[in-house]
Amino acid sequence: MVDIIEISITAVGAFLAICMFTTLYGKSNPLYALAEESYIGFGTALTVIWNLLFIYNTGVLGITQAGKYALIFGILFGLMVLLRVSNKYSYVARIPIAIAIGSQFGLALRTTIFTGFLDQIRGTILPLLTGSTQQMIYNWTIALAVILMLTFFFYTTELKGPLGVSSKIGEYVMYAAFGGIFAQTFMGRLSLFVGFMQNYMVPPWKIPWLLGSLIVVFGAVIVLDRMHLLEKLTPEE
Amino acid sequence: MANTKPAGKSGYRYLVEYDRRIIYLLIFILVLAPLLQPFILPIQVSPDTTTYYNVLNGLKKDDKVLVVFDTEFSGYMEIQSGIIASIRMMFQHEVKVAIAVAHVEATGIPQLVFDQLASVMQEHNYVYGVNYINLGYVFPNEAAVAASAQDFHTVVRQDAYGKSITGTFLDDVKDWSSWTLLSDYTTGIQSTALINHYGLKGTPMIANVIGVMISTSAPYVSSGIYKALLGSMRGGAELEYLTGYPGPGLTAMNSFTLGHYMLMIAIVLGNVGYFGYRSYQNKLKAQEVK
């Protein structure tokens, strides 16, 4: 026996989700606006709640329980950042923003040089003569493909002679890679949709709610469109 | 192509200029229909998934694993099969699991996972605080990830339910080196930060990524930062197949298959229409010239 809370969650969830799918109809409609504003409103509040909790757990408890008094500056600077919304006192937020940005750059640059650059180059310079023929073919392809594709993006010099040839081959290699990337991207997006549908089809008692929402919502959109009411009822952008 | 107005009629024209909503409707039907009566077909397991499975299989009792749900809820819909299969293996190996979340929408995921794996947890006597813990939203930004890698208890003092973590197995966790494995389930929110501050330092990492991230995550596997990579729902289905516990991944593969075939057929028909219509228009022009 399924309880009323679970049924209400499924019914409302299916209804709002299908409302969001009405964007596929091709015209703005009030049901899509309802779903959109629900997501924006409740989602914004969710972000704020969990960030306030993070500030409390890390900052306030860090000061009161762990005795890390330096974190008082974190709370203080954080409150200064909130003044960014004021036209008169927005300059107060400059120093905290500078600290946050400077620290974030320090964090990113100290490691990205390795993970995004040196390690990738190291990973490209593979042994070109190995025992296994398959591994050799793979290694040659990776090394050549990266070099050829990079030459395609040389914008500071004229691409002629050997550079022009490698750039041309690199362009073809890139298109071949894009085919594979497109296939993987499509797989990813299809998985998202299939996962969503599964969520509303397992267990089977959820199926009527999903199908019912589909019929009601799209039916309403089609009827409103026929009556020329879609634009009148849709909020302004 | 859309601006030309040929004199004659052609069936090819329809293949080029049909209403795109037909494609939308077809996708809906082809995904919905197999899910109404799901059945499981065999699946070929890729080398990447086998490597991922072997890494999890190498875990020993009481190893400490940091599981990071680094995804919006939409991403969870894609990789939930991989998440459930992976954490099932962790529970079966009786490792200590700490779950951290890097996006506000993912705060509801841990409970969904615990509900689905309740029987496994009961079978292996999992006790909250002793064998597993839900830390909640502790990685809101890169600075929090970096701080936790340097000194874990600076960032994390309470669990997701507001209780102190003192007295749990996390007392032994100091920094990045305390973890046997970091398992990242990601749509890319803090994956780079985790790589930079945990993986690069030396914490063994595995990742279950969404489809669009596979090509950009693969270089981290070949550079050794990721020990293994599981890709999208397909990878999750393969892992379910290897573990012998069919779940949402395997049951979704029929819809998956039909969706792929639909795209290929649509592209082929589009090209047939394009070239056929172009040839038809050329014939018309030649006739007009005569």
Added chain:
Amino acid sequence: MSEILKSRTLQMVVLVLSFLFVFVPYFIDVKVLTDFSTQLITIAAIISAFTLVLAVYSQFRRGYTFVHRRSRGWIFKAYMMTSIVLMLIFAVYSQTSGPYNWVMYAIITPLSSVNYSILVFYMASTGARAFRARNGRALLLLITGFIVLFYQAPFTGAFFPQLTPYSLYITSTLVSAAGRMFLISVTVGAIVFGMRVLMGKETSILGAAKEEK
């Protein structure tokens, strides 16, 4: 005091010092420096969390403008603002049960799921209408795309294993190489951009444009 806080020079000095106190200790293993760096990083994490709290203000400001002007559909904006307040009230009672939980599973998670899954429809219709084998490059793209799509479809992948080596070759080499190439390019760009910010050549990131308006 306000003149000090308004100073762009001071802002740049603080930015560079913050950068150095986080960047340098990573390479020099001195305990005092590392501890200071950890504290600074934690402070930065707290400051960043505060900036997200500003999201409420921006949503309310946007919504209030609509409601005040009684623009078409203002009721939706009023609903949005009410939903923010309601969710904050629900969270005060409990973040793991009750009405908060109901909203989480009935509203936020389904809508989040749909957000990105809609893209499959656009990808499929774009693929069907825009992918034309007009030249050699486009044909190559379609061929490799089809090989990987066939392999990815579990039915063909399982019953026609002859495709597997070709698909694995494409994904393990060409796709991986393209990913690597983009990663290297983006990293170089990020490093250059970071250097420009530290040298004071990119003021937009510090919010200068908004204030000067």
